[in-house]
Amino acid sequence: MPNLIRFTAMLKFLRRLALSVVVLLGLVVLWDVTTYDAPAWQADYRRLKTDMASGYANLDWMAQHRKLDILALDRQTTAAIDGAHSRVRAFLAIRRFIKAFKDPHFRMRVGDRPIVEAAPVVTPAEGDATEEEAFVDSPAGADCTAAGYEDANHAFVFPFARLPGWTPVRDGDFPTALIGDIGVLRIAQFGEDSYFGACEKVFKPGIGEYELKLAVRALQQEKLKQAIGELKSKGATRLLIDISGNGGGTEWVDEVIALMTDHAMSREDARMVGPVCDRSGIWRGEPVCQVLQDAPERIQLQGTGVWTGPVLVLADRGTGSASESMVAWLKLNHVATIIGERTAGAGCGYVNGGTRTQFRASPFDVMMSNCARFLDDGTNEVEGIAPDIEIPMHVEDATQQAAALAAVLAKK
Template identity: 30%
Template structure:
């Protein structure tokens, strides 16, 4: 949950108190507006109303109305609405900082000029910076026999090698599924562009860095394999998420076909924006395609997104029951959701060499962008996750688990699921000016459940009273080694 700094809260309270005395009716109208906009825009509303997530919306509504009825000042009323949002236990449904009313027009500074011979300054100016802990989520580095192969500071990824029960385990740390959180990937990409004689522009650096991120994963896996690793561990503990990299990365870890999660969008105008983006990519690929099969597939994809655009708002149902009762969840129930293909686009996934047309493949399934790195690892794989693994990290964990690429080790993930397929305006309450972002997408697992429920571990290694993080790290390694040894003895 986002924690609003005390200074921001004080400014908010000061702004309201300076504007007018406490107006309970206005706050109650704000609350009614908030509920109405959630009915219209919140993709997880029917899921939450099912009780499957442990949330009791009717009780939460009653509690909020009682808190507003008894509030005696703006701070108490604001806290009542904040508690209502927090009660959904959805990290993507959260408050945004309060914005003071502007007294003069905002002026945007000029963008930084990129000097080709200053990659460090250039990558920093473009926002490439470590935003998550580089260290492993459990202190594996401190355990006996652990050999640190790369530190994640002078290299893109932190990695290491250790043996337990005669099983040689390679570990790769992914602290975020967003290339922007890896400044070394930007520096590597910058060097690639200079070597190729490509002009240094923000778009060129962005595209090259994204590709280099995957190249560096493949490289570190290759290094571990050559050093003797027979089992690979991907550490996504305390990984707050990122972008579609969570859907692309599993393809690097198997030589079998991989299916992306089914995608649903809120049946709201924002879906049209996402569909338009997909259609734009498809049209661009179609105009350059030479293969008849590729053109046919792209035409089918375009027709699908046009149909879904036309369907927006046509079959909306009354969801006001969510404030009165709980109903069983099903993706097929009327829940104000629209099928939107898959997490990677129209197709659930494509073979690496389909159509011999990289642009067409990527327009149909965005993971095909990194198809040159597919199958970088094909051995036993495990994923370490915990309650601080969110969003795109959960997408990665779900794809790995649902496609039987890996077993999850550790604790259940945090439960944020899909957040935003495209940018949307926040809810801004008329009276208080409180602002809330609202997720607009849902990813469904192979069994039809919402990723927002979190991923349960196949091999639980839960925090235990009196046990240090080092001891739990050792227990995790021994659990992985024991399972890997047992699996290797089974007939293939």
């Protein structure tokens, strides 16, 4: 009987709690509906379109090459915001608008508030001040955690262990292994802030953010050189670089690319936004000037020759941004054979912070790339980079994945 009484009391409590939650949710919904300000959300949406017209590097590509009907999309979004009747539905309308572009660098995020009205919306590629005058290295913080560093997963994810002859060599930040005469090197991230242990080794009180980043980068470069050297000493004559799932990072990638050859390489430099006209008419279907500056001269990258043998690169749809730059450099200059699947299509990202729209009606910012990278055939990297040899990278059968790669390696 006492147990039955306790059970009955608990059941009554849970019913009251559930009723309270329902009432609370109802009040929240009622508040959202009664205080929704459609004109404020429309003002934010107009602000976003203005910023996109002059500061979104891929806008013209989406309209002209992907044939995205931005006029129809605009009409749908405007109508959806007007008829939203709540913040949640207005937010979802703008999110649908952004997702329609299918651009990993075009995204919403929670922004810093309050808004500094004087802050530039479109971050310029160059300023009037000299680099020395403009640059201030802000303090990194009290320790690596305060500096924003964390230890990401650096391990192999592809089922290499199922390949015949798989022999692990080292783990750590850059795991390596051997498959016969093939040395396998895993680089899971190109962002210095993904290597907490390296940060702790170089951190010192009062160090600046940029100084810390360069110190971590230098340490990681040495680790990469040591890893490659160890593979060579153990008989590797071919190098397979695994950057599957590597979503990118920083310009550090250029230094890593240079390790993989002793050749001089070149490619078209990234193109920055820089329209020479008022482009607001693009949302009315009017002819406008291009959003990007004219194509710059080709840039050069001299290999340092830490590795000089044949190179293979394993990439997949998770290989993006800075990692796609590595794929492009090595593929365009015939340094490496790319194996796997088409890359993420993140392309160029945020130079000096990129372009940002700060909403007033909600605590969200919209980030968009202010640069675009193109392959030698004129294709925007936002389309992803196709592999030279395609194999299944996302199937449930790990044995099938491993067998497909083994078949490719046997022929190379």
